[in-house]
Amino acid sequence: MLSISNLTVKYGTVVAVDGISFTVKKGEIFGILGPNGAGKSSTLKSIMGLVEHSGNITLNGKKIGVPEKNLIGYVPEEFMLIDVLTPMEYFEFVASLRRMKNEERLARLIYAFELEKHATKPISALSMGTKQKVQIIAALMHDPPLLIMDEPLNGLDAKSSRILKELLKVHTEKGGAVLFSTHIMEIAEKLCDKIAVINKGKIVAEGTVEELRTQAQVSGDLEDIFLKLTGEDEYIQGVVNALSK
């Protein structure tokens, strides 16, 4: 479904993403794990055309142009909303630009995420969690085959997090694909079919949790695997030793 090859993102002289390649298949939840500044968000932004990049990005074999954007639902890490509009007005705007035919799915999503009572408040007045719900609904409302989500669980309460996780599972069961970044190991471990560990702009390991365990030669959970693969385990041990003195 989504194929990324030799993707490079540079901000001036800083290389944020350094020639990475991976594929997200239909029915798959693909997680990108990495420490802060590893290049996760830059990778996702490149797919949406939000940052300048080099390399090939294709969706169903085609470069991502205007028509392909209707096949994607994107949740950015930072809020990309129009503050003066209410959530309903924002949904109306997005739905019109996406040429949606009806609002049934939108109504169901609003109900699922309990957004009714906030639907007519200005977005600027909403809490972080509610703003995140608006972004998630706007990304899901047209039922796109590919979901790209950058830390989608940020700010969400336990109930909404659970609903989103269930929605993602249903989405892939129906043949859709999900690419998402997270720093929460438990979620990645539970949810992802495949994980790419990214560090300093490069993929250091890729596969299922079991495959990553083999690559890292660690018997613990995903956190242990991640720390080993990113080389942060030694650093942490050093810090712990220093603090305990």
Place this chain on the structure above:
Amino acid sequence: MRSLSELWKISGIFYQNMAFQAFIDARRSGRSAATMEALTNRIKTNTVLNKIFLSMLFIIMAMYTAMQPSVLTYAAYLLLLTFLFALFFLQMVTYFFQIDFTSLRIYPVSREEEQKIALLTFIRIFDIPLAANLLVFPVVVLFSAPWYSAFLAIIAVLVSEILAIVLVTYLGKVFYTKLSTPASGLKGAVRFLYQLIWGLAFFMIYAFMMWLRVIYAKINHFAPLLQRYSLLFQCIYPTNMAYLIINPTPVSVASSLLMVLLTILGIKWILKNISSIKITGEMHTGQISIKISTPMRGMLRKDFRIITRSPALTMLLLFPPIQGLLMQSLGNSSYFALVMLFTFIIIFSYSLLGSEARSITRTLPVTRGFIYLSKAILGFIDYIIALTVLTLYTIFFGTGISQSLILLSLPTTFAVIIIVLRVGDLLNITKNIAMSSYGVALLMILGDVLFAVPLALYSQQYGVFVCAAAMAAEIIIALHIIKMQ
């Protein structure tokens, strides 16, 4: 307890933040961290320059008054002072009500200090012009009246300023409540009406500046009226204060004393209102229903909502018709009036593009050409509104803009807006807020030239053909831009 100078310093931070917010709201374009320092410095300078500009305006008014000292000119000065003061600061006071002083509560600041900081921030809004008026007008009065008149002039100016501050505080609070609450239907229309008045305040200052000489030239026409109803005018503001300065009578002294008492009550009212700042806007909840339409209608509806909720954009929407009317009323040629009007169409359209959250539209299935087209449609609608206003002016006053020129300008208007938006985008002007003023100036010049040339060619030999060719070239370029991805 902190000293007054410490509190004054803290209030400066809130004031700068308020000025920054006003500036950012006026330019809803992208901002980059690299330009923020330059931008902050520029806002600091702009804020002071604006106050100096208003003070200069009052000094000019005081000079006019000094040239022909009379009850009427003094009264005109005090009245203009009250209204211009209130109008000029209306927007800033509205922003004042947005400040959340409770943020100070996480620091070791007492409630009393919090209120003092709020008060000092409020005073900072008016400081320079307030002081300038108190100095300049009494000095002007000294040229034609005894020394004690200068003292009475200080009282008169102070009363007028407090009156203006009471007025602007009341309006600022009402406008803040109305403007900070999104609404639809009838409430939405009322809200938009408030927005228009809020925006018109700015134009009224602009109009006053242009008509100031005319006002002072014609003021003495009211002399017979003043003589006939002298007793009445000694009772009412501002003529009572003018009498007090020039020719104090028992009636004018008594009514002026009453004004002073009212002023004291006004000060108490201001203190009460600014120390109990809270958001009074209601939050409405309602039924869920959305209207899914075509992409263009969806985009236009969204833009219209942003315009009606952004005071800055509402003002820009109003500027072209008002500019056209002003140009016509001052006797400029149709050609010049149209070009000046179009300048503001460029600013409006460009600001709409700047207000477009580019990162959002990039993730949606729309082309860049589509976005230019949507902004050009709104710019064109504004142009049509302006032309309609000018046509009505022509019908009522007999003289006005040439109808053939209006028709001729229509196709080029649309094409030039699109070309200018594309150029602005290519030069990345909308992204760089600190550079945007120079960028807008560049776009204005480019737009005016592209707009004016075909119209100017029309009156030349073989003008029809040359004009048509120039317009055709502009339209072809615009169509090419619309088609781009």
